[in-house]
Amino acid sequence: xxxxxxxxxxxxxxxxxxxxxxxxxxxxxxxxxxxxxxxxxxxxxxxxxxxxxxxxxxxxxxxxxxxxxxxxxxxxxxxxxxxxxxxx
Numbered sequence: 609x610x611x612x613x614x615x616x617x618x619x620x621x622x623x624x625x626x627x628x629x630x631x632x633x634x635x636x637x638x639x640x641x642x643x644x645x646x647x648x649x650x651x652x653x654x655x656x657x658x659x660x661x662x663x664x665x666x667x668x669x670x671x672x673x674x675x676x677x678x679x680x681x682x683x684x685x686x687x688x689x690x691x692x693x694x695x696x
Contacts, residue, residue, distance in 0.1 A: 619684065621653035626678060626685050630655055633677035634670070646670075646692075653686035660693050667692045 627650040634643035646659035655674065661667045671690045678685055 619653065619686075621650070621685060622683055623650040623653070625681075626650040626653070626655055626683055629677055629681050629683060630657075630674045633674050637670075637673060639666075640670070648674075650685070653684065654689055655685060655687075656689045656691060658691045660695050662694070662696065664694055667694055 627648055630648045630650070631643070634640055634646055634648065637643070640646075646657060649656045649658075655678070657671065657674065661670065667690065670692065671688055675688055
């Protein structure tokens with residue numbers, strides 16, 4: 609007997625595509641000299657950003673830029689888990 613899922617509906621997210629779009633957005637930003645120093649992963653629609661930035665403004669700008677790029681493509685995602693570390 610199948611039991612219907614109760615609660616939040618299960619969604620399929622295009623994690624590979626989400627990750628690719630986020631990486632492309634980082635690489636396209638002229639204010640980021642080396643986008644490869646950041647780790648971008650996506651699992652079940654949650655995009656995880658890891659790396660070191662030099663200010664809170666840079667941290668917010670990167671997260672906002674990636675969110676805008678993802679929304680522009682129309683890809684659905686759950687959230688961005690910003691794990692960027694600010695060092696001065």
